[in-house]
Amino acid sequence: MISPHSDEYFMKKAYAEAQKALEAGEVPVGAVVVAKNQVIARAHNLTELLTDVTAHAETQAITSASSYLGGKYLKGCSLYVTLEPCVMCAGALYWSQIDKVVFGAKDEERGAGRYTGIYHPKTKVISGIMEKECRDLIKTFFESKRK
Amino acid sequence: MISPHSDEYFMKKAYAEAQKALEAGEVPVGAVVVAKNQVIARAHNLTELLTDVTAHAETQAITSASSYLGGKYLKGCSLYVTLEPCVMCAGALYWSQIDKVVFGAKDEERGAGRYTGIYHPKTKVISGIMEKECRDLIKTFFESKRK
Numbered sequence: 001m002i003s004p005h006s007d008e009y010f011m012k013k014a015y016a017e018a019q020k021a022l023e024a025g026e027v028p029v030g031a032v033v034v035a036k037n038q039v040i041a042r043a044h045n046l047t048e049l050l051t052d053v054t055a056h057a058e059t060q061a062i063t064s065a066s067s068y069l070g071g072k073y074l075k076g077c078s079l080y081v082t083l084e085p086c087v088m089c090a091g092a093l094y095w096s097q098i099d100k101v102v103f104g105a106k107d108e109e110r111g112a113g114r115y116t117g118i119y120h121p122k123t124k125v126i127s128g129i130m131e132k133e134c135r136d137l138i139k140t141f142f143e144s145k146r147k
Numbered sequence: 148m149i150s151p152h153s154d155e156y157f158m159k160k161a162y163a164e165a166q167k168a169l170e171a172g173e174v175p176v177g178a179v180v181v182a183k184n185q186v187i188a189r190a191h192n193l194t195e196l197l198t199d200v201t202a203h204a205e206t207q208a209i210t211s212a213s214s215y216l217g218g219k220y221l222k223g224c225s226l227y228v229t230l231e232p233c234v235m236c237a238g239a240l241y242w243s244q245i246d247k248v249v250f251g252a253k254d255e256e257r258g259a260g261r262y263t264g265i266y267h268p269k270t271k272v273i274s275g276i277m278e279k280e281c282r283d284l285i286k287t288f289f290e291s292k293r294k
Binding site: 047 | 199200210236241262265
């Protein structure tokens with residue numbers, strides 16, 4: 001059993017969002033923002049539907065969480081995302097001053113982890129939660145595209 | 148006289164957007180996207196009005212240009228922006244595969260130029276167009292905030 005409010009518990013919520021993206025033919029990445037152990041925003045990649053490269057799960061989750069909170073800073077919040085944030089999303093997370101970023105699968109090619117100092121110095125970054133499941137979802141998507 | 152369709156000509160359009168931001172109490176940064184010598188999108192910073200850290204001039208201009216073109220890639224386009232793009236915006240420009248980015252004032256503290264390899268390898272980056280005017284606008288804003 002997964003203990004409630006653990007990183008794995010919230011990553012499962014992000015994973016459910018990624019599955020929705022997969023069903024919609026989008027690159028399967030999902031994200032949730034959590035404040036006081038409550039999910040306050042959920043989003044998945046919508047770059048195809050919106051024909052907009054900026055519509056990543058993370059940027060949308062940030063916008064949605066800020067709207068919910070009525071303020072642009074996400075201090076006291078955590079973002080859970082199935083794939084390592086890219087440079088754009090890590091840059092957005094920098095501006096949000098979010099407390100914690102938790103990601104599932106690493107993105108060796110496009111992940112912000114290729115650079116140092118992109119995240120806000122106050123932001124704690126945790127990786128590898130449900131790594132295999134998150135990576136498999138992406139793999140399944142790209143394999144199906146190649147067929 | 149400024150020759151039409153020069154970098155300075157389009158930077159003046161971006162500068163006019165930045166002035167609108169200043170009048171609205173936003174950090175004065177403006178951007179336009181140009182395709183075939185025509186402005187197809189214009190935007191300015193709206194982080195305060197939208198309470199959203201992702202609402203930079205560049206991200207909004209990208210979204211708007213993609214909407215105009217009906218496609219998510221900005222190949223064949225140029226973005227003019229009064230201040231050097233931050234990491235988030237340079238990351239967004241990466242995904243857009245835009246041909247050219249022209250900025251006015253350098254941002255030593257937050258600009259993407261602190262890192263190498265953030266922009267798309269196909270993207271040409273030009274700086275220093277109307278540098279003084281663009282920098283002065285930002286300076287005026289922050290000095291008025293300090294009062």
